[in-house]
Each structure stands twice: as C-alpha cells, then as structure tokens.
Amino acid sequence: MHIFVFGNLNVGKSTFCKALSEKLPTYTLLSLDSYRQIYSDGSLEGEALACGKFVDAVVNTPSAIVEFTGCGPVAKQLKDALTHKCGILVTITRNMAENIESLDSEKFENVPYPIEYKQQQNLVQTIEQLEDRTTLSALELAWQDQIWQSYTYSFEQSFQSFWDQFPLEHHELIERINRFVLREIGVEVAVIYGSLGANQVVIDSDIDYFIQSSFPASYWLDSLQQYFGHEVIHADLLGKKITLRFKTSLLVEVVVGKQLSDIALYYRESLIHNSDFTFVKGSLEHCDQLISFLDQQVSTSHSVALIASELYFLFCSLPKLVKAGDAYKYSFHTMIIRHYAIQLEHLLLGNSAHNYLPKQAAVNLPDFPWMSFETSPKSIDPNQYFLLHSYLKGLLQRLENVDLLEPEKYFSKQTESLHHLQ
Known part of the structure; x- marks a missing residue:
C-alpha cells in the first residue's frame, strides 16, 4: 500500500512522515526532495533524472510513504505510472500566513531545485501559487484514480491523535483485496462501498466490497479463503454475500453479483464521497453506471x-x-x-x-x-x-x-x- 503525503511547501510533510515512519517500520519513506539531493545537480537534466528515479521507486515499492507536493510534472509522471488503485491520501495543511512567516530559506537551499525554477519565482511566490492546488479537494480530484480514501492533517494537530484513529488494518486489507481482484480474470468489476466508499471508514467499521462475476459466490469464497489462509478465522456464505472474519475481529463482506445494479440501493445509500474512489476494476461504462446510481432520485x-x-x-x-x-x-x-x-x-x-x-x-x-x-x-x-x-x-x-x-x-x-x- 502507498500512503501519499501531499501538501504545500513548509506545511510539515517531513515531520509528519518521520512520525509515520516510526509507526510503520516496514514502509519505505520515499521523499522527492531526498531523490533530488541524491541525483540532481540543480539542472533541468538533473531534475528529470531525480524525478524518474523517484517515480520508479514508488512504482516498485509495495509498501511506501510517498512525500512531495502532489503537483507538477512529477505528479503527472507518477499518476501515469500507477495504473490502478494503490493507496490513500493524507493532505497536510497549515495556515498560510504562519507558513510564510516561518520559512527557513537555508532548509530549501539544501535541496537542488532547478536553477530555472528559482529564477522564475521565489519561495513565497511558489507557496502562494501552490495554495489552491494543494487543498484536500484539489488533491482528491487529481489523485482519485490512485486512492480509495483521503485524510487531512493540520500542522497544529497532534500526530498521536491522528494515529489513534487511523484504521491501518482496513486500508492494508483493502489493498490486498484489490490486488486479488485485479489479477483474477473471473472478476469483471470490483467496487468498494459502505463506510469506506463514503470516505468515512473508522477503526470499528466493516469493509463492504462488490465483485461482478459469472462465477458463483461459492467459488469466490473458496478463492478468498485460500488467498488469506489462516488469517481468516471464520468464513461463511449468506446467499450471494461472503463474510470473512479476521483474527482482529475485522469483518469483510463481499457481495458477488452478475450485474452492477445488484448493489445500486446499497451504493446509493452509502452516501459515496467520490465514485472514482470506489471504482477498482471495470470499464468506463461501469464507472458511469456507479455515478448514475448516485443520481437516481427516489421520491x-x-x-x-x-x-x-x-x-x-x-x-x-x-x-x-x-x-x-x-x-x-x-x-x-x-x-x-x-x-x-x-x-x-x-x-x-x-x-x-x-x-x-x-x-x-x-x-x-x-x-x-x-x-x-x-x-x-x-x-x-x-x-x-x-x-x-x-x-x-x-x-x-x-x-x-x-x-x-x-x-x-x-x-x-x-x-x-x-x-x-x-
């Protein structure tokens, strides 16, 4: 799973990522600025080399904390390389006036940004330019094809309070289910709904998932049990719904249907935050169908x-x-x-x-x-x-x-x- 930590310059991304890395020692911290320090010499060619190395590392690292603004040419390059849902977004925010007032120019001088960038605008101008592009809503829209949930973290917030409420197990499990359905030819469409689809998952939430397939639910029950092995302590089949209960008591419910409309009511009543967040596998027509479920107005x-x-x-x-x-x-x-x-x-x-x-x-x-x-x-x-x-x-x-x-x-x-x- 990837945890994308994005935000404006000087908002506290590095501090947040350091604290997050201490809680997640198996995750690799990938910072664009670190790659610039290793591979760039301040030229445009050096910038291209650093960004290319950074993108390759993100794509090829299964569990990573990915830190940069989330904007610019490297963002487009990375999004093009990530062809499926692979993680969550944490947007770091800070009061603009406080951000500019606390700027430490020496800190940024240690990062070899291209000289051409520095000549075009200074740090304050860059921060002001990035303000609208690094809001939660702007980053959600830009990265909706790569993420299934978003969070916002304020510079003034206690990291421990964020961590105490962070449903890590849910996200790591969703990432594994996504990998399962993406590799299975028999899964035509895969969709997240419920509280996770609504961008409201918490530690006590269940996970609701739908797969469209011509294979019966019993086939997928056996496949999922084999995939998760002894991690699942109880599995059952309730009609077309598979229930998987894990050792931590987390419940995953997978509905198997032959058409996407089988979950139209539940999808609509999940109060979906963004249909693209929920769409894991399928065609553009299937994605449009999900949007149409939300547009259906039942009097x-x-x-x-x-x-x-x-x-x-x-x-x-x-x-x-x-x-x-x-x-x-x-x-x-x-x-x-x-x-x-x-x-x-x-x-x-x-x-x-x-x-x-x-x-x-x-x-x-x-x-x-x-x-x-x-x-x-x-x-x-x-x-x-x-x-x-x-x-x-x-x-x-x-x-x-x-x-x-x-x-x-x-x-x-x-x-x-x-x-x-x-």
Whole structure:
C-alpha cells in the first residue's frame, strides 16, 4: 500500500512522515526532495533524472510513504505510472500566513531545485501559487484514480491523535483485496462501498466490497479463503454475500453479483464521497453506471408508499394470529412492523439516508412508542394490539396530512373489519 503525503511547501510533510515512519517500520519513506539531493545537480537534466528515479521507486515499492507536493510534472509522471488503485491520501495543511512567516530559506537551499525554477519565482511566490492546488479537494480530484480514501492533517494537530484513529488494518486489507481482484480474470468489476466508499471508514467499521462475476459466490469464497489462509478465522456464505472474519475481529463482506445494479440501493445509500474512489476494476461504462446510481432520485412519497403497504399487510395479519393463538408469529410480525414504522418516522423527519436501516433510531426518535410493540413469544396481550392499532393509524394519518401517502387507503371505514379482534 502507498500512503501519499501531499501538501504545500513548509506545511510539515517531513515531520509528519518521520512520525509515520516510526509507526510503520516496514514502509519505505520515499521523499522527492531526498531523490533530488541524491541525483540532481540543480539542472533541468538533473531534475528529470531525480524525478524518474523517484517515480520508479514508488512504482516498485509495495509498501511506501510517498512525500512531495502532489503537483507538477512529477505528479503527472507518477499518476501515469500507477495504473490502478494503490493507496490513500493524507493532505497536510497549515495556515498560510504562519507558513510564510516561518520559512527557513537555508532548509530549501539544501535541496537542488532547478536553477530555472528559482529564477522564475521565489519561495513565497511558489507557496502562494501552490495554495489552491494543494487543498484536500484539489488533491482528491487529481489523485482519485490512485486512492480509495483521503485524510487531512493540520500542522497544529497532534500526530498521536491522528494515529489513534487511523484504521491501518482496513486500508492494508483493502489493498490486498484489490490486488486479488485485479489479477483474477473471473472478476469483471470490483467496487468498494459502505463506510469506506463514503470516505468515512473508522477503526470499528466493516469493509463492504462488490465483485461482478459469472462465477458463483461459492467459488469466490473458496478463492478468498485460500488467498488469506489462516488469517481468516471464520468464513461463511449468506446467499450471494461472503463474510470473512479476521483474527482482529475485522469483518469483510463481499457481495458477488452478475450485474452492477445488484448493489445500486446499497451504493446509493452509502452516501459515496467520490465514485472514482470506489471504482477498482471495470470499464468506463461501469464507472458511469456507479455515478448514475448516485443520481437516481427516489421520491420520499414513493418510499413511503412501498413501506406503508408492507406495514399494513403485516398489521392486517395480526387478528388472524390472535385467533389462532400463534404468539410467536404474532411477536415476529410485530417486530417487522416496528422496523417499518421507524423507517416511516424517519421519512417524516426528512431523514432518507440509510433508510433501509436508519442509524441511531432510538436516539433520533425520542418520542417513539416502543412499549406499543412490546410482545411475548408465548402469549398475546390484546391491550398491546389496541395500542399498536392506535399508533399506526395515527402514523399513517400524519403521512396523509403532509401528502406523503394516498388518503383513505389504510385504516378507512371500508377496512375497519380487517382490524377487529374476534
């Protein structure tokens, strides 16, 4: 894996890289300025030699911390040489005024930049010119084909606080999975989604991955188990989803499908930061398809109608279950109804993100009538049914009042008989 450490001159890249190298002794620190000191004599020819040596080293070093501004001719040369996703980006930032004020000209005189560069502009002018090109957003855009996640680190920030929250294992594992899918002819498309795709992965996150293949999921389960060996302490196959649990408890979920649209919903609801970050293998048409998933706008009223119909269907099954005395099935259906009700409450609040499984539902719905859904798998309490009936009738009425649901479709006079207990 490559950890690209980019940023303007004098922002603290070298200090950050030194601290990072101490935490990652198996990673090779590759600094462009160091290559200049070794191979360049301050001429344009020397600059070309140093940059060429630097690019070759980056390409041929599997685990590297790569330090330079991330801009200029060497950036283009390096991006052209890195033909696949290979790492993450850390952008180092610093207050511009403080940066210029703290400049140490002797430090930069020790680096043999081409004389022609020095004649064109001084250090302050160079820093000012690079300001817009070394922002996080600018570097993300420039390097989106080579990275799958980005970070920003401020000069004033504690390195230890950054390191304590840095999910190194996730990134090293993703790099290995990427290498696996890139070499496998049977993998037509490979995509990262979930929290990693959203550029929000943290130490407790799972890894969500998709591969498109004509081979069955069972084939890829065996292949991945063989690839990772004893590092995986438990593997399973849930339909088309492979689950791999590692010794550190990290969970990797790999969905195998025959078409990219199999993950359209989950991809869209992952709140993807940048589609190019997620795209590991495939054609330009596949990349465009991922973007189209994000552009698909599902109306709130459409979502409400679908969920409400499922909720009402299950609720209408409850009286028969009461009559049959099937307490377990009654309790099971009630829990599903609760899930649908929570989804509808979130849609009423305008929270459509992750609606298939709303985040922090108990926190975000402080007035939700949890007791109305309390059931026992061994017995049925009619009072609970009446509380549930009253709440659901009111919920659907609220949805009707804001034009999210068709009026008089549910809990109408015509349907009253469906809700009566015998």
